[in-house]
Amino acid sequence: MSTFGQKVAVITGASQGIGAGLVEGYRKLGYAVVATSRSIAPSKDAGLVTVQGDIADTATAELVVDAATREFGRIDTLVNNAGVFAAKPFTDFTQQDYEHTTGVNLTGFFRITQLAVEQMLTQGQGHVVQITTSLVDHADSRVTSVLASLTKGGLQAATKALAIEYAARGIRSNAVALGIIKTPMHPAEYHPSLAAMHPLGRMGEISDVVDGVLYLERSPFVTGEVLHVDGGQSAGR
Structure with a gap:
């Protein structure tokens, strides 16, 4: 169980990157954490509970929220980080691509957010954060990504709708829209060209994303915000 007054964060897509x-970042901030992904390993940290599962399966959402309330008694923050990204010409996307992307990016967001918000309402406070892409606001002819824009754009719209629906009940909703972040999904040989796609001239670091999310966490007067952590991409070129 968390100690009295300790806050609890739920993070999806939490096994790497x-x-x-x-x-x-949330553990350093003093939060207990429930982390989920398909391949996440068990934790020896008493303040960290891991739950294996595919977030596109609504049963996973139920297991994660149950673990949070059972082990720690509350949910203060949900970070909807799990996501898939496929860059293809629009006419090359398959039905399988569509179902996989919408399953993780939209269905994965929907059920766990419903359950987390229900818990937050009993507490009278909470915070929901979506990780999206700057491509929603800044289409780029070099990155053919209609499915990413469709699904992550939906999350950004939902972010604002949630913020307004629950503002009077103590629940905030924000999003962080990313540029290209240096993670294992990007081979090192592509880093120079990927860096050049940002006005700041570099790829983002994982620490840049964590700083952005924790800024929102520490900002109780901010809700309905889409914070761009994208090296200036959304501002123009």
Whole structure:
């Protein structure tokens, strides 16, 4: 169980890359954490509970929220970090691509957020954060990504709708829209060209994303915000 007054964060897509960085960031902030992904390993940290599962399966959402309330008694923050990204010409996307992307990016967001918000309402406070992409606001002819824009754009719209629906009941909703972040999904030989796609001239680091999310966490007067952590991409070129 968490100690009295200790806050609790739930983080999806948490086994590596940005998700693992967010787990570390929230633990350093003093939060207990429930972390989930398909391949996440068990934890020896008493303040960190891991739940294996595919977030596109609504049963996973139920297991994660149950673990949070059972082990720690509350949920203060949900970070919807799990996501898939496929860059293809629009006419090359398959039905399988569509179902996989919408399953993780939209269905994965929907049920766990419903359950987390229900818990937050009993507490009278909470915070929901979506990880999206700057491509929603800044289409780029070099990155053909209609499915990413469709699904992550939906999350950004939902972010604002949630913020307004629950503002009077103590629940905030924000999003962080990313540029290209240096994670294992990007081979090192592509880093120079990926860095050049940002006005700041570099790829983002995982720490940049964690800093952005924790800024929102520490900002109780901010809700309905889409914070761009994208090296200036959304501002123009």
